[in-house]
Amino acid sequence: LFQASLSIWGWGSLGIVLFLITFGPFVIFYLAFYILCFVGGGLVVTLLFGKTNSEKYLEQCEHSFLPPTSTGVPKCLEEMKREARTIKIDRRLTGANIIDEPLQQVIQFSLRDYVQYWYYTLSDDESFLLEIRQTLQNALIQFATRWITENTELKFKNPDLFNKTLVSLTLL
Numbered sequence: 001l002f003q004a005s006l007s008i009w010g011w012g013s014l015g016i017v018l019f020l021i022t023f024g025p026f027v028i029f030y031l032a033f034y035i036l037c038f039v040g041g042g043l044v045v046t047l048l049f050g051k052t053n054s055e056k057y058l059e060q061c062e063h064s065f066l067p068p069t070s071t072g073v074p075k076c077l078e079e080m081k082r083e084a085r086t087i088k089i090d091r092r093l094t095g096a097n098i099i100d101e102p103l104q105q106v107i108q109f110s111l112r113d114y115v116q117y118w119y120y121t122l123s124d125d126e127s128f129l130l131e132i133r134q135t136l137q138n139a140l141i142q143f144a145t146r147w148i149t150e151n152t153e154l155k156f157k158n159p160d161l162f163n164k165t166l167v168s169l170t171l172l
Helices: 002-023 027-062 072-082 097-119 127-157 159-171
Strands: none
Touching: 002 027, 097 127
């Protein structure tokens, strides 16, 4: 440890001596002065030009020459808000109610706990939540379809293995 600190002190002092010999003893003052001038100049430029540019921009925004919006856009938006949309969701997932109902509850709880708490701070529109629900349901339908086709193939190819699998699943 002593040799390592001696080595660090030795190389550090050598670097300082070479720096002072190369650039002179007053280089520290010059360096501090240059850094102070650079930072001060940057602040002055930022404050002066930033102030004038922001004043010009605000002046342009106040005297905007854009034409007024047509009456059709607000009227269309108002009509869209009044329009009641009926939403139809196919709640079938696997074809068996005993499985579909718990899966629907899992989807509902997942949306409530992981999506709705942050989404309602952004928007009150339900379409995003319905899209997520539909996507989850489609994924579960694809999974169920795949599981059924794989298990029916297993049942016909190797009935003994299929029966052992069912027994082990019922024991869980």
